[in-house]
Amino acid sequence: MAEKQEIPKPAGHALLEAVERSQMRKDVPEIKSGDTVRLLVRIGEGKDERVQPFEGVVIRLHGGGVNRTFTVRRIAAHGIGVERTFLLHSPRLEKIEVLRHARVRRKQLYYLRERSGKSARLKEIRPMRKAEIAAREAAAAAREASVEERGGEE
16 A cells, blocks of 8 residues: 655644735735825626726725735715725735825824815825936035045044
8 A cells, every 4th residue: 555645734824824925916016104096996886897996095004914904085076085995915906006105204194084175285205306316326426525535534
């Protein structure tokens, strides 16, 4: 009688991590609180399925790994605020697009619920252009050259 060959299987926590890693999406952009995002969400209507856009400000990030969630707030018709919480790695999210980054000092922006209009605005962080990057690098190189001329006193 032939011996049964045992196949080593990950046990316990390692098995759970392996399953979670296989479920995680690879195309997720880096999202932070204060970012303005546009989500394409799959909505099931009977037998049909359609894609609905949802655009708003990320006011909360929670959890980690495959269970990471984020809450997006937008102002709907007649000034009514709508918040939806999404799983970051959900198959229902077809696409996540980061439109703008904002400078915020908190992780959870619940104070935006009481604000409307201009007081609800967030300070936008604009990405640096190539000319600005080149100017900064040139200034850093000039600083280093001046330090070397003085003999490294600084």
